[in-house]
């Protein structure tokens with residue numbers, strides 16, 4: 094990848110901030126602007142109304158020295174990783190984290206006499222990154238090993254050894270800890286989902302504030318469209334590759350940020366998706382959209398990567414019997430296998446999402462205890478999946494059992510921000526279960542257009558909750574989802590016609606009837 098391509102691929106907030114820092118520092122080095130005009134000074138801000146200083150002090154990093162490049166390296170690396178993986182490209186949430194940190198630093202700076210706060214903000218990012226990657230092993234120039242949460246302390250020690258003051262770094266760590274505590278720790282200490290009430294969330298929801306019965310809701314929910322994979326894997330009819338590709342492209346064009354596209358499982362087990370490599374080869378990816386693919390083992394990962402996949406999804410189950418039926422191994426054996434797959438994927442820069450199936454009920458074992466689902470979710474989280482999607486594979490869950498399962502996951506150490514809801518609609522509970530998850534702070538929901546889907550190895554399982562129903566509900570609740578309903582309906586019509594089946598979404602059917610009535614009335618009036 095050349096430098097221009099690398100720069101273009103940086104997520105938007107990281108790219109903007111790094112550009113501002115490099116440009117400001119370079120302009121100061123060239124004497125085009127003076128650091129004296131941009132440093133943080135509360136008196137000049139309030140008396141002379143020089144409000145730009147509130148922002149510009151974060152952009153200047155001193156002389157164009159080795160230290161500057163060192164800071165830019167850390168800033169880019171950890172900001173990019175947080176924005177892409179931890180915040181799953183929810184750049185607005187990432188931006189609010191930066192604003193939150195910047196606000197705290199601006200409040201604290203006058204007490205420690207700091208005029209430029211960019212280094213502290215970088216340290217805050219390193220701190221949050223370390224906390225969110227607690228199992229990542231690191232090494233200090235091969236001298237000693239440590240895990241990621243110790244990274245800011247190691248850097249601090251190094252800086253002090255070089256004779257620098259620890260104040261800048263400590264301030265950043267304090268801001269990072271405040272964010273980490275309010276976002277990741279406090280929710281677990283209270284009722285598990287008090288994240289809604291945390292200062293960070295309240296702060297970020299101040300702009301757009303959807304609520305239900307007075308309880309704050311997330312401002313946005315990310316929909317992961319699983320129709321082309323979960324939907325088509327269960328169809329009796331083999332769908333031609335070009336139809337699959339057109340479907341995926343239509344879904345991306347409709348605004349879905351993540352479209353699970355196919356599966357690199359054994360074609361003997363799921364012949365419907367045997368053309369996985371052909372699908373990826375023909376796909377014209379849209380910028381900003383991810384196209385995860387399912388990989389059950391190392392062979393699947395190798396096939397996926399050589400076909401060009403940038404994101405994969407690994408899967409296991411909370412039920413031993415289901416897992417054996419679905420993947421030929423028990424849960425613990427599959428976790429070992431998936432740990433290797435996850436590590437290999439991450440080493441090659443491929444993001445990994447995790448799935449746990451049968452999180453509330455199993456077609457063979459019946460009831461699944463929440464703690465078992467949580468144990469498996471925590472294992473996937475610990476091995477480095479950026480998000481764990483909890484699947485009610487046979488759609489037996491109700492809001493009560495789904496809530497208990499998510500509560501157990503949070504209690505087991507997986508924050509709501511790294512969980513997703515994957516609900517099937519067999520018993521008509523799918524949308525209620527999705528709503529429960531959203532109310533609990535789960536901001537990612539999997540769904541399948543037209544309600545397509547089901548698992549070939551789960552007897553009696555019906556399709557996923559329909560994307561149209563989820564979009565209709567979120568729209569009505571004032572929660573941002575980014576999907577264009579008309580384009581989505583057109584994609585559903587396209588795939589339903591190709592499959593010769595009826596759209597299972599109630600919202601889609603009602604909207605299409607309304608459209609037909611409107612067209613008939615217009616024709617009569619003409």
Ligand SMILES: CC(C)(COP(=O)([O-])OP(=O)([O-])OC[C@H]1O[C@@H](n2cnc3c(N)ncnc32)[C@H](O)[C@@H]1OP(=O)([O-])[O-])[C@@H](O)C(=O)NCCC(=O)NCCSC(=O)C[C@@](C)(O)CC(=O)[O-]
Nearest residue numbers: 357358359362389392393419420421448450451484486548
């Ligand atoms: C995991 C395996 C592969 C084990 O299957 P196995 O038979 O135990 O595998 P194996 O390692 O013994 O290999 C047997 C043969 O398969 C080949 N093979 C092995 N792996 C691959 C691969 N990746 N790609 C292509 N070929 C592969 C391998 O090369 C060999 O070929 P042979 O020597 O006989 O010619 C199999 O059980 C499998 O593919 N299972 C997938 C089942 C599936 O896709 N289920 C649906 C997805 S999960 C789901 O829908 C739930 C979810 C995610 O949506 C969430 C929810 O709703 O709850």
